[in-house]
Amino acid sequence: MAKKAFKGFNKDLTCRGFQYEEGKEFETARAECCEEGFHACEYPLDCFGYYNPAQSVYHEVELDGDMDQSGSDTKICATKIKIGARLSIAGLVKAAIDFTMSRVNKEASSDERHGYASATGDYGASSATGYRGASSATGNCGASSATGNCGASSATGYRGASSATGDYGASSATGNCGASSATGYRGASSATGYRGASSATGDYGASSATGNCGASSATGNCGASSATGYRGASSVSDPTGVAVAWGHEARAKGCLGAHLILSDWRYIGEKYSDGDYKYPYRVESWELAGAKLVIVDGEKIKADTYYRCINGEIVEVDEDGEIAE
Structure with a gap:
């Protein structure tokens, strides 16, 4: 029986050297988790543990044939896979909430004006649908x-999902590998955990990723996206928006007409004998050397291309933040 799942890929839709294609089906002889077969996760945010949201894309997939289950999370593998549509961070958040809601009894819900709902257990589900309602989920997933x-809306547990869809809504995910989405007008979304993902799709929305290796995206008019963690990624897809890369070795990209703010940090911490940084995740290992504001003009600064500020110069980098050759 076919099973719906979610899979992370590199930006070019490869996984462990194998090239996939949206809409295509693939088949292999054997399925054994972590050894052979096509792997995916039933819970969408489990994908973050395998594919960093700052460097990856995610698709809905359909698994079939022989299957094997992992015991550590919802990872499964199969002998057959069909690659479905790509999902945005907001789409992953919705899918994660749908997954949890469909598998547990709602621990708390509120649909009244100014109502409050809270879920504290693992895989708990909390929902507030009324005006100025507050919803909180503190357990893992x-x-x-x-x-x-x-x-x-707030999700504080590991791999939690938080969503605010109303105008002026606020959504926060503070656990590692958590995902936060704000889709309404002037909505605010924040992800503070390691490998967290934050998305603001409404006009005048604000998205922030402060954890290391986090990803932040703003797609609405006049949106603002900020990545302040080490090697974070910030992007904006509307010409009236601004993407801020303020973390150590953080990068930013935007569409034609968008503004990028790129910070320049100097590493002053300890190094290994081969020159590699010893403590790059420590704030005290860095000092701010400056910052620059640039406009994506399509010539000096190309559209949909990541940039960093290094030693006072604007430098094009690849999807992983490494200097482009």
Whole structure:
């Protein structure tokens, strides 16, 4: 019986050297988790543990044939796979909340004006649908959703999913590998954990990723995207938006007409004998050397291309933040 799942890929839709293609089906002889077969996760945010949101893309997939299950999370592998549509961070958050809601009894819900709902257990689900409602999920893999205007949603557990869909809504994911999405007008989304992903798709929305290797995206008009963690990635896809890369070795990209703010940090911490950084994740290992504001003009600064500020110069980098050759 076919099973719906989610899979992470490199930006070119490869995984461990194998080239996939959207809409195509693939088949192999044997399925054994971590050894052979096509791997995917039933819980969408489990993909973050294998593919960093700052460097990856995610697709819905359909698994079939012989299957094997991993015991550590929801990872499964199969002998057959069909690659479905690509999902944005907001899409992953919605899928994660749908996954949790469909498998547990709602621990708390509120649909009244100014109502409050809270879920504290692992895989708990919390929802607030009224005006200025507040929803919170504190357990691991919890799901929190606020759909009313001015609502607030928070997921603090490991791989939690938080969503605010109403206008002026606020969404926050503070656990590692968590995902936060704000889709309403002037919505605010924040992901503070390691490998966290934050997305703001509404006009005048604000998205922030402060954890190391986090990913932040703003797609609405006049949106703002910020990545302040080590090697974070910030992007904006509307010409009225701004992407800020303020973390150590952080990078930013934008569409034609967008603005990028790139910080320049100097490493002053200890190094190994081969020159590699010893403590790059420590704030005290860096000092701010400056910053630059640039416009994506399509000539000096290309569209949909990551840039960093290094030693006072604007440098093109690849999807991983390494200097492009």
